[in-house]
Amino acid sequence: MAAAAGSSIYLPESVTLLGVEQPTELEKVFRVKFDSGRPLGHGPGQFVQVSLFGIGEAPISICSSPCETDYFEMTVRNVGMLTNAMHKLTPGAKFGVRGPFGTTFPIDEMEGKDLILVAGGIGLPPLRSLILPVMGDRERFGKVYILFGAKSPKEILFREDLAAWGQAPNTTVLQTVDRGDETWGGNVGVVTTLFSQVQVDVPNTYVAIVGPPIMYKFVIMELAKLGVANEHVFMSLERRMKCGVGKCGHCQINNVCVCMDGPVFRYSEARHMTEAI
Amino acid sequence: MSSVDVFVENITRVEGHGNIRVRATDGKLEVCQLQITESPRYYEQLLLGRKWYDAVHITCRICGICSIGHTTSSIQGMERAMGVEPSDQTHKLRQLALMGEILQSHYLHVYFLVAPDLLGAPSVVPLATTHTEVVKMALRQKRLANDICYAIGGRHIHPLTIRVGGFTSFPKEAELVDLKERLIASRKDLEATVELLLSVAHKLPAFERECECVALTNPPRYEFYSGMIGSTVTDPVAPNDYRSKVIERTVPHSHAKFCSSNGEPYQVGALARYNLNHVYLRPEAKAVAATLGLNGPCANPFFFSIAQVVECVECAEYAIELIDHFLDAGFDPALDGHRDVKVQAGCGTGAVEVPRGLLFHEYEVDDEGTIVGANLIIPTGQNLANIEADFAGFVPTILDKDRAQIELLLEMLVRAYDPCISCATHMLKVEWVD
Amino acid sequence: MKPTAAFFSFTGCEGCQLALLECEDELLDILSAIDVVKFREAMSETSDTYDIAFIEGSISTPHDEEKIKKIRGVAKVIIAFGACAATGGLNAIRNSMGSDEDYYENLREQAYGPVGVEHFRSTKARPVHAVVPVDLTIPGCPVDRGQLLEVIESVLVGRTPRQFNHPVCVECKLNDTVCVVEAYGQMCMGPVTRAGCGAICPGRGDTCEGCRGLLPDGNFASHQQMLAEHGNPPEEIRLRYLMFNAYRCEELGVPLP
């Protein structure tokens, strides 16, 4: 009777890999669906725990639109054990997924508002799960600015999407790179340098930010200069994470868990958390 | 063929690095060397200036295979130097650990290093498929021996509980019960081993050379742990007087010192012990010896592995006896002195029979417990000169064979002694402070 | 294709290779998962190509140095196996007793007298990574069987083995061990030593001697002060640091009492 089988919040469901694309040297985009056929049912900004038995688990954001129910997509940067093993997978492969977990960008609250959507590097994929539904229902929102910074032109993700979004009415896509190369004729500098080109109705503006830890502080400073209300600023934070369901303690920031109370936080709340940014 | 020039670089299936160099022209032996090329480690030097309690930690690392032997000899030497008298409980438990190590080392040698030669394989790896049952039995036996070491010493290699004055912890009763059951069950495996050996024993070359044998003696026991330094040639001497028996010297072709007694090479190890003490073997072991053709003194060095199997029987039975004692008497922490060692200046020598023979650890400490002198004499070092003497006797008898066969036979001869070369290459001359 | 593995021993006691032979229960599984093509201590067959090289022992002679460079040229993965290879181990004690060329010449002369000419020159004893790049490290004197098996498993499944960047105290606690410092004031190296051994020494009432090597970010000053508070003389604390960690102290610039 000792070790009986049972249900478990840690038991993943099986998914099948439908397709893989490799937009950059380090990143691959994985399109998968649950073998059970159930839709993931995520909101913008949520993530799943990806599980490869024998290797481990890692939290990965969903980069496809919540409106897409046939499959979902994840963009994975090859940085370690699990992500490395994921990069070796080929279509047809089966692995485990738990989720979706975490909080979402409040898309309904954003209705009718001007939006500044700021992404740095691998922050673009999670933001894409917000941008896609915004673009899909464009007239529900005011002006949209998409600000994206990458280290170098080679590392720009979702080029086609960026180009297409730039074509949408009332939408401005601004890109910059830290270091340019011979192919690059655009902005060079950190993402905050793009703010000079942003013109919004400040009291009616919502902001979403996803990027590397270092980016938040500087973007917040720009927003303060602009005068955007803290209540209108949302940011997705990243922490080490083992369980995704508020148990393992790794992702705790002050009294919140990034996996349950985040990853999307309202800045007016996050600013009181001494460890947040 | 009466001329050979043999150079075996890095003899395999021995512990440590050594070469064989033999040259004979027209039946005349010109060069005959066992070259020890293991990198020197200067253990005796490392000990100087350190504290008494470190000697055992450091010297047990001389050798992975006989670390319990080094541990035992080291604490014995240190206790004799500082006048520490451990309890009977401590002595007995140490001997149980030593039995575990002799069993594990002998099994390793017989099954993993020698058996492939006799079964015509280059190593135990192919035997895993051709002789699966033998390999499984070997692993089972070795595991049991290891578990004895683990239960008492706290670790399979480099024991950690065995200290000057006593033990830092005792095995649990359940562990002892388990070990005893498995030791009893292992009698069957030992019988099978004897049978196996019997079926291949005829492959052992029939070569004999008389030599002096040196081992601990302590009638009426087949001794490993205490007693006098006995010899087939001279009178016994006390461990503290070992220098009157054993002379060490350096030779140009070896990183290990060679030893002699009365100017002649001599032999230590399982066969030497058998030759000196066989009358004191318990009946079970005597019977096995007789079955395997060992009926009293034996001058054939290839019979080392036979003597080892006989000792396995002896040690397994002695281990059972010791376990029975502890199951009966239990362990009394009050009889353990490892936390109350009093430091005192002095000089003393430990002499213990480890798998490969007699091992000496001599220490001198000052009144603060600082080590000011150390001399370690390793069994393999003592056997090196004897192996060369065996070469000299053996090579002329095999000159008619082809080169590969000669190489194999010479390697088998070296391997028979189960040399432990990293042990032997520990040394450094020490300036004694008188 | 099974990966091929070769074992090499340099300056050491060969106890770590023995640790592999001591995985009696798993040995047959290991042999069916990897092809051991060279293992002088246990095998006569040998090969000059291999994927994984297990290196035991320190690099302590010019000859050792030559040999390890050759191996690096062949092996895809080099595993520093045991304290001698991983951190210099006990061999490095001699580094702390002298360092100039004369010192080693002297050692050699003392050891072998004027006949020493045929022998290798000894040099400073160094861990493998001081001479060639190392891919994986299994420290310990001897290596822990469990960790050894875990590393083999990791290599087979393509996972990075755990690195144990925390001290031995963690494993003491996991084992519900009575701390020998807290209970007896003994000189334990656990708080500054890399875990992974299962805190086997304190578990049996002994102290940790630091055989798995000092942690890169250990709080050495606080540790030494703590040991001194328990009545340990500075010289003995110094010797303790210089037992398994003479090379490591030099490498990390650890101040000693």
Place this chain on the structure above:
Amino acid sequence: MELYRIDEKGLAEAMARLIAEYRVVAPVEKGPRHVFDDIQDWSEARPLAVGTVLPPKKFVFPQRETLLRFQLTGEAPQAEAVVDDTPVVLAGVHPCDITGLRCIDHTLAGRYFDEHYGARRMNAIILGFDCMPDGHCFCSSVGSLKVESGFDLFFTPLQVGGYAVRVGTQRGRKLLEDYFTAAAPAGVYEESLEEDFRKRKAAAIRLSIDAPVGDLPGIYQQAMRSKVWEKWAEVCFSCGSCNLVCPTCYCFDVQDRVSLDGAEGRRERVWDSCMLAEFAEVAGGHNFRPTPSARLIHRHNRKFNYQQDRYGEPHCTGCGRCARACLVHIDMVTIANELIAEQRGEAS
């Protein structure tokens, strides 16, 4: 709450009956200290011993535990959850550790119920025992000197011999009937003896935090940049001992193991500690708490601020284990009092 009385002999008989049917664990001697371990005979138990190295939480939340088992052969990997619901009797659990289990419940048995913990927790029969503090205990400062619930039965040693027994659950009542047959109903006299014991206990506690526990979240929140942290961080080993012995800590790491033939494996969780340098490090090397002081601040706030704010009670039960385990004398009371003194000093 119902009250009974039982003498030593009756207790021993009852425990013998329990041992015959259940796995029973209690504090036992280990060298000069005590640990919770299996017992075969009640005489081995030291139910009043304080400061076991690890708290009894290890029986409901083991140091290393298999969560999933999986098969890697076949078309797709197959996994199943491993949930252990073997009953275990925890005897000699003191008020601090009973409180500790309640603290862990908030997280592991709260939102997203952890079945692995839950199954063990619900099948752990808790026989609480009251205790006499040693020099490290400070339960009276954090409200865990006395527990009203969280046990099946609770035993208070009486000066006149024997124990007063409180019944905390239905299961406890059933146990009392089936096993503790020598227990007799008790009344005001025993109640006064119980009270007596607690008074002596309270009087024996030598440490105290100089502020009401309810004020601590505010005090800690204000002290994020206090010099006190730097001072203690300087001597901290980042060894994690304090976390690992704590009855309220639950952080864990997850590790996969695979058999050497690659056919099957398991996913395990192992206790982790937020005081370890690598705890908050992510791939690529960024560490969200790179300094010992950041980690010290986090741990101490988790005890008196963050979790208290979230769940309404401090996550320190005053058991004193972390102070016993910390070789450089970093302890909850000293730090709390230094922070309190610092703020009062600033205020005045």
